[in-house]
Amino acid sequence: MASFTRGFTGRGRAARDPRLPPGQYDTGREWPVLTAEVTPKLSTADWTFTIEGEVDRPTTWTWDEMQALPQSVYEGDIHCVTTWSKLGVAFSGVSLDTLLGVARPRPSASHVLAYSHTGYTTNLPLADVTGGRAWIAFEFDGAPLPVAHGGPARLLVPHLYFWKSAKWVAGLRVLDHDEPGFWERNGYHDRGDPWLEQRYQGD
Protein backbone atom coordinates (compact mmCIF):
# COMPACT_ATOMS: atom_id res chain seq x y z
CA MET A 1 0.00 0.00 0.00
CA ALA A 2 1.70 3.18 -1.19
CA SER A 3 -0.52 5.40 0.89
CA PHE A 4 1.31 8.02 2.90
CA THR A 5 0.10 10.98 4.85
CA ARG A 6 0.65 14.41 3.28
CA GLY A 7 3.24 16.35 5.21
CA PHE A 8 4.11 13.58 7.67
CA THR A 9 7.77 12.69 8.01
CA GLY A 10 7.84 11.38 11.57
CA ARG A 11 10.15 12.84 14.11
CA GLY A 12 12.73 11.42 16.45
CA ARG A 13 13.28 8.46 14.19
CA ALA A 14 17.04 8.73 14.18
CA ALA A 15 16.79 7.84 17.85
CA ARG A 16 14.28 5.05 17.33
CA ASP A 17 15.24 2.27 19.67
CA PRO A 18 15.58 -1.21 18.10
CA ARG A 19 13.81 -2.59 21.18
CA LEU A 20 10.58 -0.93 19.99
CA PRO A 21 8.24 -3.25 18.04
CA PRO A 22 6.49 -1.78 14.97
CA GLY A 23 3.95 0.92 15.70
CA GLN A 24 5.15 1.42 19.29
CA TYR A 25 6.73 4.48 20.92
CA ASP A 26 8.87 4.84 24.01
CA THR A 27 6.85 6.20 26.91
CA GLY A 28 10.05 7.04 28.80
CA ARG A 29 9.59 7.31 32.52
CA GLU A 30 5.79 7.36 32.29
CA TRP A 31 3.82 4.23 32.97
CA PRO A 32 0.26 4.78 31.76
CA VAL A 33 -2.48 2.99 33.68
CA LEU A 34 -5.07 1.31 31.48
CA THR A 35 -7.75 -0.84 33.03
CA ALA A 36 -11.43 -1.34 32.37
CA GLU A 37 -12.59 -1.72 35.93
CA VAL A 38 -12.43 -0.10 39.33
CA THR A 39 -9.03 -0.48 41.00
CA PRO A 40 -9.55 -3.09 43.74
CA LYS A 41 -8.12 -2.87 47.21
CA LEU A 42 -6.58 -6.26 47.93
CA SER A 43 -4.80 -7.25 51.09
CA THR A 44 -1.95 -9.72 50.95
CA ALA A 45 -3.60 -11.47 53.92
CA ASP A 46 -6.55 -12.43 51.67
CA TRP A 47 -4.59 -12.85 48.44
CA THR A 48 -4.37 -16.29 46.85
CA PHE A 49 -3.26 -17.68 43.53
CA THR A 50 -4.77 -20.88 42.10
CA ILE A 51 -3.95 -23.19 39.22
CA GLU A 52 -6.87 -25.42 38.30
CA GLY A 53 -8.47 -27.18 35.33
CA GLU A 54 -6.51 -29.63 33.19
CA VAL A 55 -3.85 -30.32 35.81
CA ASP A 56 -3.01 -33.34 37.95
CA ARG A 57 -2.75 -31.31 41.15
CA PRO A 58 -4.97 -28.22 41.40
CA THR A 59 -3.12 -25.95 43.83
CA THR A 60 -3.75 -22.71 45.70
CA TRP A 61 -0.93 -20.63 47.17
CA THR A 62 -1.34 -18.01 49.87
CA TRP A 63 0.73 -14.83 49.79
CA ASP A 64 3.23 -16.23 52.29
CA GLU A 65 3.50 -19.53 50.43
CA MET A 66 4.14 -17.64 47.18
CA GLN A 67 6.82 -15.49 48.82
CA ALA A 68 8.58 -18.61 50.09
CA LEU A 69 9.11 -19.95 46.54
CA PRO A 70 12.31 -19.27 44.57
CA GLN A 71 12.12 -15.90 42.83
CA SER A 72 13.54 -14.67 39.58
CA VAL A 73 13.82 -11.34 37.79
CA TYR A 74 12.64 -10.16 34.38
CA GLU A 75 14.72 -7.32 32.99
CA GLY A 76 13.52 -6.03 29.66
CA ASP A 77 10.68 -4.23 27.96
CA ILE A 78 6.88 -4.17 28.07
CA HIS A 79 4.55 -3.25 25.22
CA CYS A 80 0.96 -1.99 25.48
CA VAL A 81 -1.45 -2.41 22.56
CA THR A 82 -2.33 1.30 22.89
CA THR A 83 1.15 1.83 21.32
CA TRP A 84 3.36 2.73 24.26
CA SER A 85 6.31 0.62 25.27
CA LYS A 86 8.32 0.92 28.45
CA LEU A 87 11.94 -0.07 28.01
CA GLY A 88 14.41 -1.43 30.49
CA VAL A 89 12.12 -2.35 33.37
CA ALA A 90 12.71 -4.92 36.09
CA PHE A 91 10.05 -7.08 37.68
CA SER A 92 10.62 -9.85 40.17
CA GLY A 93 8.38 -12.69 41.17
CA VAL A 94 7.89 -16.41 40.80
CA SER A 95 8.25 -18.09 37.43
CA LEU A 96 5.09 -19.83 36.23
CA ASP A 97 7.34 -22.80 35.43
CA THR A 98 7.76 -23.26 39.17
CA LEU A 99 4.01 -23.10 39.81
CA LEU A 100 3.02 -25.25 36.83
CA GLY A 101 5.68 -27.72 37.94
CA VAL A 102 3.64 -28.22 41.10
CA ALA A 103 0.21 -28.30 39.42
CA ARG A 104 1.42 -30.45 36.47
CA PRO A 105 -0.69 -29.75 33.36
CA ARG A 106 -2.07 -32.88 31.72
CA PRO A 107 -1.01 -33.83 28.17
CA SER A 108 -4.37 -32.50 26.94
CA ALA A 109 -3.59 -28.98 28.22
CA SER A 110 -3.10 -26.43 25.43
CA HIS A 111 -4.20 -23.01 26.75
CA VAL A 112 -4.76 -21.10 29.96
CA LEU A 113 -7.37 -18.56 30.94
CA ALA A 114 -5.89 -16.17 33.50
CA TYR A 115 -8.43 -14.56 35.82
CA SER A 116 -8.20 -11.70 38.27
CA HIS A 117 -9.72 -10.82 41.60
CA THR A 118 -11.78 -8.23 39.66
CA GLY A 119 -13.27 -10.80 37.27
CA TYR A 120 -10.98 -9.75 34.39
CA THR A 121 -9.85 -12.63 32.17
CA THR A 122 -7.34 -13.15 29.37
CA ASN A 123 -6.41 -16.22 27.36
CA LEU A 124 -2.94 -17.46 26.45
CA PRO A 125 -1.44 -20.52 24.80
CA LEU A 126 0.18 -22.71 27.47
CA ALA A 127 3.42 -22.48 25.49
CA ASP A 128 3.49 -18.70 26.09
CA VAL A 129 3.46 -19.05 29.87
CA THR A 130 6.15 -21.75 30.08
CA GLY A 131 9.84 -21.83 29.24
CA GLY A 132 10.88 -18.95 31.49
CA ARG A 133 8.63 -16.39 29.80
CA ALA A 134 5.93 -15.75 32.43
CA TRP A 135 5.84 -14.81 36.09
CA ILE A 136 3.61 -13.95 38.99
CA ALA A 137 5.27 -10.58 39.63
CA PHE A 138 5.05 -8.64 42.85
CA GLU A 139 7.96 -6.23 42.66
CA PHE A 140 8.67 -3.49 40.16
CA ASP A 141 12.11 -1.86 40.09
CA GLY A 142 12.81 -3.22 43.54
CA ALA A 143 9.66 -1.96 45.27
CA PRO A 144 6.28 -3.58 45.88
CA LEU A 145 4.12 -3.48 42.74
CA PRO A 146 1.77 -0.46 43.04
CA VAL A 147 -1.92 -1.34 43.21
CA ALA A 148 -2.70 0.72 40.08
CA HIS A 149 -0.34 -1.56 38.16
CA GLY A 150 -1.87 -4.75 39.52
CA GLY A 151 -0.39 -5.03 43.00
CA PRO A 152 0.00 -6.92 45.14
CA ALA A 153 0.68 -9.32 42.25
CA ARG A 154 0.05 -9.50 38.54
CA LEU A 155 0.69 -11.94 35.76
CA LEU A 156 3.74 -10.92 33.71
CA VAL A 157 4.06 -12.19 30.13
CA PRO A 158 6.28 -9.48 28.67
CA HIS A 159 6.75 -10.95 25.19
CA LEU A 160 3.03 -10.39 24.49
CA TYR A 161 0.99 -7.15 24.56
CA PHE A 162 0.51 -6.13 28.13
CA TRP A 163 -3.25 -6.73 28.44
CA LYS A 164 -2.22 -10.42 28.62
CA SER A 165 -0.34 -9.63 31.85
CA ALA A 166 -3.48 -9.68 33.98
CA LYS A 167 -3.42 -7.25 36.92
CA TRP A 168 -4.54 -8.45 40.37
CA VAL A 169 -4.19 -12.02 39.12
CA ALA A 170 -6.09 -14.66 41.07
CA GLY A 171 -5.41 -17.79 39.07
CA LEU A 172 -4.99 -19.75 35.88
CA ARG A 173 -7.56 -22.17 34.53
CA VAL A 174 -5.68 -24.68 32.39
CA LEU A 175 -7.77 -25.70 29.37
CA ASP A 176 -7.67 -28.21 26.53
CA HIS A 177 -8.97 -25.52 24.15
CA ASP A 178 -8.72 -21.77 23.62
CA GLU A 179 -11.36 -19.59 25.26
CA PRO A 180 -11.36 -15.82 24.67
CA GLY A 181 -10.96 -13.55 27.69
CA PHE A 182 -12.26 -10.06 28.37
CA TRP A 183 -10.54 -7.98 25.68
CA GLU A 184 -10.38 -10.91 23.29
CA ARG A 185 -14.20 -11.11 23.32
CA ASN A 186 -14.17 -7.39 22.64
CA GLY A 187 -12.17 -7.52 19.44
CA TYR A 188 -8.57 -7.94 20.55
CA HIS A 189 -6.23 -10.64 19.30
CA ASP A 190 -6.10 -14.08 20.92
CA ARG A 191 -2.29 -14.17 21.08
CA GLY A 192 -1.05 -10.57 20.91
CA ASP A 193 2.56 -10.75 19.72
CA PRO A 194 3.80 -7.13 19.50
CA TRP A 195 6.49 -7.98 16.93
CA LEU A 196 3.77 -9.29 14.61
CA GLU A 197 1.42 -6.40 15.54
CA GLN A 198 -1.30 -8.83 16.58
CA ARG A 199 -3.45 -6.09 18.06
CA TYR A 200 -6.97 -7.00 16.95
CA GLN A 201 -8.86 -10.10 15.87
CA GLY A 202 -7.85 -10.85 12.28
CA ASP A 203 -4.31 -9.41 12.52
Next chain:
Amino acid sequence: MTDPADAARRSPWRTATVVAIRDETPTAKTFRLALPEPSSHRAGQHYVLRLTAPDGYTASRSYSVASAPDGTAEIELTVERLADGEVSTFLHDVVVAGDELEVRGPIGGWFVWDADRPALLVGGGSGVVPLMAMLRLARRLGRSDLVRLVVSARSPDVLYYRDELPGPESRIAFTRVAAPGSARPPGRLTPGDFARVARPDATAYVCGSTGFADAASDLLLAIGFPPDRIRVERFGPTG
Protein backbone atom coordinates in the same frame (compact mmCIF):
# COMPACT_ATOMS: atom_id res chain seq x y z
CA MET B 1 -0.77 -8.17 -9.56
CA THR B 2 -2.77 -7.62 -6.44
CA ASP B 3 -6.49 -7.27 -6.80
CA PRO B 4 -7.27 -3.97 -5.00
CA ALA B 5 -10.62 -5.29 -3.80
CA ASP B 6 -8.87 -8.31 -2.32
CA ALA B 7 -6.26 -6.09 -0.66
CA ALA B 8 -9.03 -3.97 0.83
CA ARG B 9 -10.65 -7.05 2.29
CA ARG B 10 -7.39 -8.17 3.84
CA SER B 11 -6.29 -4.81 5.22
CA PRO B 12 -8.43 -3.36 7.97
CA TRP B 13 -7.14 0.13 7.16
CA ARG B 14 -9.43 2.53 5.33
CA THR B 15 -8.67 5.89 3.83
CA ALA B 16 -10.81 8.64 5.28
CA THR B 17 -11.04 12.21 4.01
CA VAL B 18 -11.04 15.15 6.38
CA VAL B 19 -14.18 17.11 5.54
CA ALA B 20 -14.13 19.69 8.35
CA ILE B 21 -12.05 20.77 11.33
CA ARG B 22 -13.58 22.66 14.24
CA ASP B 23 -12.00 24.18 17.34
CA GLU B 24 -13.51 22.89 20.59
CA THR B 25 -11.10 24.65 22.98
CA PRO B 26 -7.74 26.39 22.50
CA THR B 27 -6.08 22.93 22.60
CA ALA B 28 -8.75 20.59 21.21
CA LYS B 29 -10.03 20.19 17.66
CA THR B 30 -12.75 18.00 16.22
CA PHE B 31 -11.94 16.32 12.90
CA ARG B 32 -14.92 15.29 10.79
CA LEU B 33 -13.92 12.36 8.59
CA ALA B 34 -15.69 10.83 5.62
CA LEU B 35 -15.19 7.06 5.43
CA PRO B 36 -15.49 4.98 2.27
CA GLU B 37 -18.56 3.25 3.67
CA PRO B 38 -21.06 3.92 6.48
CA SER B 39 -19.58 3.61 9.96
CA SER B 40 -20.94 0.79 12.07
CA HIS B 41 -19.64 2.22 15.34
CA ARG B 42 -21.42 2.03 18.68
CA ALA B 43 -21.36 4.96 21.08
CA GLY B 44 -18.15 4.72 23.14
CA GLN B 45 -15.98 2.97 20.55
CA HIS B 46 -12.76 4.32 19.09
CA TYR B 47 -10.84 4.34 15.85
CA VAL B 48 -7.11 4.00 15.38
CA LEU B 49 -5.62 6.71 13.20
CA ARG B 50 -2.34 6.02 11.38
CA LEU B 51 0.14 8.45 9.87
CA THR B 52 2.60 7.12 7.31
CA ALA B 53 5.78 8.84 6.16
CA PRO B 54 6.99 8.45 2.55
CA ASP B 55 9.59 5.91 3.68
CA GLY B 56 7.02 3.73 5.42
CA TYR B 57 7.49 4.91 9.01
CA THR B 58 4.15 4.96 10.80
CA ALA B 59 2.69 6.35 14.01
CA SER B 60 -0.78 5.51 15.22
CA ARG B 61 -3.01 6.50 18.12
CA SER B 62 -6.54 5.65 19.25
CA TYR B 63 -9.21 8.34 19.34
CA SER B 64 -12.75 8.00 20.64
CA VAL B 65 -15.61 8.78 18.32
CA ALA B 66 -17.53 11.85 19.50
CA SER B 67 -20.39 11.58 17.04
CA ALA B 68 -23.41 9.35 17.59
CA PRO B 69 -23.98 6.37 15.32
CA ASP B 70 -26.29 7.75 12.65
CA GLY B 71 -25.92 5.38 9.70
CA THR B 72 -23.82 7.84 7.68
CA ALA B 73 -20.22 7.47 6.54
CA GLU B 74 -19.02 10.46 8.57
CA ILE B 75 -17.54 10.34 12.06
CA GLU B 76 -16.06 12.96 14.34
CA LEU B 77 -12.90 12.49 16.41
CA THR B 78 -11.93 15.11 19.00
CA VAL B 79 -8.18 15.34 19.58
CA GLU B 80 -6.43 17.14 22.41
CA ARG B 81 -3.11 18.66 21.34
CA LEU B 82 -0.39 17.30 23.61
CA ALA B 83 2.80 19.36 23.48
CA ASP B 84 5.03 16.33 22.82
CA GLY B 85 2.42 14.24 21.03
CA GLU B 86 3.74 13.06 17.70
CA VAL B 87 0.30 12.36 16.25
CA SER B 88 -1.81 15.02 17.96
CA THR B 89 0.58 17.87 17.07
CA PHE B 90 0.60 16.74 13.43
CA LEU B 91 -3.20 16.59 13.33
CA HIS B 92 -3.47 20.05 14.87
CA ASP B 93 -0.65 21.81 13.05
CA VAL B 94 -0.56 20.24 9.59
CA VAL B 95 -3.82 18.53 8.67
CA VAL B 96 -6.37 20.56 6.69
CA ALA B 97 -9.76 19.76 5.17
CA GLY B 98 -9.31 17.61 2.10
CA ASP B 99 -6.39 15.62 3.52
CA GLU B 100 -6.60 11.85 3.61
CA LEU B 101 -5.93 9.88 6.79
CA GLU B 102 -5.83 6.15 7.36
CA VAL B 103 -8.17 4.81 10.01
CA ARG B 104 -9.08 1.44 11.39
CA GLY B 105 -12.11 0.57 13.42
CA PRO B 106 -14.48 0.81 15.09
CA ILE B 107 -12.82 -0.91 18.04
CA GLY B 108 -13.94 -1.84 21.55
CA GLY B 109 -16.93 -3.75 22.82
CA TRP B 110 -16.90 -2.96 26.53
CA PHE B 111 -17.07 0.79 27.00
CA VAL B 112 -20.14 1.05 24.76
CA TRP B 113 -23.74 2.05 25.26
CA ASP B 114 -26.59 1.30 22.88
CA ALA B 115 -29.31 3.46 24.44
CA ASP B 116 -30.97 0.33 25.78
CA ARG B 117 -30.55 0.84 29.55
CA PRO B 118 -29.97 3.60 32.10
CA ALA B 119 -26.48 5.06 32.08
CA LEU B 120 -24.61 7.48 34.29
CA LEU B 121 -21.80 9.07 32.31
CA VAL B 122 -18.93 10.64 34.24
CA GLY B 123 -16.19 12.39 32.27
CA GLY B 124 -13.16 14.47 33.14
CA GLY B 125 -11.50 16.81 30.62
CA SER B 126 -10.97 15.06 27.30
CA GLY B 127 -12.64 11.98 28.80
CA VAL B 128 -15.96 13.47 27.80
CA VAL B 129 -15.42 12.47 24.14
CA PRO B 130 -16.83 8.91 24.12
CA LEU B 131 -19.56 10.03 26.54
CA MET B 132 -20.56 12.74 24.08
CA ALA B 133 -21.29 10.04 21.51
CA MET B 134 -23.60 8.44 24.09
CA LEU B 135 -25.35 11.72 24.96
CA ARG B 136 -25.79 12.54 21.29
CA LEU B 137 -27.21 9.07 20.64
CA ALA B 138 -29.69 9.44 23.50
CA ARG B 139 -30.84 12.84 22.26
CA ARG B 140 -31.09 11.68 18.65
CA LEU B 141 -33.30 8.74 19.68
CA GLY B 142 -35.38 10.79 22.09
CA ARG B 143 -34.12 8.68 25.00
CA SER B 144 -32.60 11.43 27.13
CA ASP B 145 -34.51 9.91 30.04
CA LEU B 146 -31.99 7.02 30.08
CA VAL B 147 -28.86 9.08 30.45
CA ARG B 148 -27.33 11.41 33.00
CA LEU B 149 -23.96 13.07 32.40
CA VAL B 150 -21.61 14.61 34.94
CA VAL B 151 -18.65 16.42 33.35
CA SER B 152 -15.67 17.84 35.17
CA ALA B 153 -13.45 20.44 33.51
CA ARG B 154 -10.81 22.81 34.79
CA SER B 155 -12.54 25.99 33.62
CA PRO B 156 -15.24 27.08 31.16
CA ASP B 157 -12.72 27.88 28.39
CA VAL B 158 -11.43 24.28 28.26
CA LEU B 159 -14.84 22.60 28.36
CA TYR B 160 -15.43 20.49 25.24
CA TYR B 161 -18.77 20.87 23.40
CA ARG B 162 -19.72 23.81 25.59
CA ASP B 163 -22.66 24.87 23.42
CA GLU B 164 -24.07 21.39 23.10
CA LEU B 165 -23.47 19.85 26.54
CA PRO B 166 -25.97 21.79 28.64
CA GLY B 167 -29.37 20.19 28.96
CA PRO B 168 -31.63 18.49 31.43
CA GLU B 169 -29.41 15.38 31.35
CA SER B 170 -26.11 17.05 32.13
CA ARG B 171 -24.35 18.64 35.02
CA ILE B 172 -21.05 20.47 34.62
CA ALA B 173 -18.56 20.84 37.45
CA PHE B 174 -15.59 23.20 37.12
CA THR B 175 -12.62 22.45 39.32
CA ARG B 176 -10.67 25.74 39.23
CA VAL B 177 -12.79 28.50 37.73
CA ALA B 178 -16.56 28.53 38.12
CA ALA B 179 -18.93 29.44 35.32
CA PRO B 180 -20.18 33.03 35.52
CA GLY B 181 -23.27 33.16 37.69
CA SER B 182 -22.91 29.57 38.84
CA ALA B 183 -23.90 28.71 42.39
CA ARG B 184 -21.41 25.83 42.45
CA PRO B 185 -18.02 26.90 43.83
CA PRO B 186 -15.06 25.57 41.85
CA GLY B 187 -13.78 22.25 43.13
CA ARG B 188 -13.49 18.53 42.45
CA LEU B 189 -16.54 16.33 42.09
CA THR B 190 -18.36 15.60 45.34
CA PRO B 191 -21.25 13.28 46.22
CA GLY B 192 -23.48 16.35 45.91
CA ASP B 193 -22.74 16.50 42.18
CA PHE B 194 -24.42 13.11 41.84
CA ALA B 195 -27.53 14.01 43.85
CA ARG B 196 -30.64 13.39 41.78
CA VAL B 197 -28.65 12.15 38.75
CA ALA B 198 -27.57 8.69 39.91
CA ARG B 199 -30.29 6.13 39.27
CA PRO B 200 -29.67 2.99 41.29
CA ASP B 201 -30.25 0.78 38.24
CA ALA B 202 -27.81 2.64 36.00
CA THR B 203 -24.50 1.41 34.62
CA ALA B 204 -21.77 4.00 35.15
CA TYR B 205 -19.28 4.89 32.41
CA VAL B 206 -16.27 6.75 33.80
CA CYS B 207 -13.71 8.25 31.42
CA GLY B 208 -10.75 10.51 32.06
CA SER B 209 -7.19 10.58 33.31
CA THR B 210 -6.11 7.91 35.76
CA GLY B 211 -6.41 10.31 38.70
CA PHE B 212 -9.85 11.44 37.63
CA ALA B 213 -11.07 7.91 36.92
CA ASP B 214 -9.94 6.62 40.31
CA ALA B 215 -11.44 9.58 42.19
CA ALA B 216 -14.74 9.33 40.30
CA SER B 217 -14.89 5.54 40.80
CA ASP B 218 -14.32 5.99 44.53
CA LEU B 219 -17.15 8.54 44.65
CA LEU B 220 -19.51 6.17 42.85
CA LEU B 221 -18.57 3.35 45.23
CA ALA B 222 -19.16 5.69 48.17
CA ILE B 223 -22.68 6.54 46.99
CA GLY B 224 -23.48 2.86 46.66
CA PHE B 225 -22.65 1.83 43.09
CA PRO B 226 -21.55 -1.82 42.95
CA PRO B 227 -18.10 -2.17 41.34
CA ASP B 228 -19.43 -4.49 38.65
CA ARG B 229 -21.66 -1.73 37.31
CA ILE B 230 -18.82 0.76 36.86
CA ARG B 231 -17.03 0.69 33.51
CA VAL B 232 -13.84 2.70 33.33
CA GLU B 233 -11.76 4.04 30.48
CA ARG B 234 -8.52 5.72 31.54
CA PHE B 235 -6.42 8.01 29.42
CA GLY B 236 -2.71 7.60 29.91
CA PRO B 237 -0.33 10.36 28.89
CA THR B 238 -0.27 9.21 25.30
CA GLY B 239 0.36 11.50 22.41
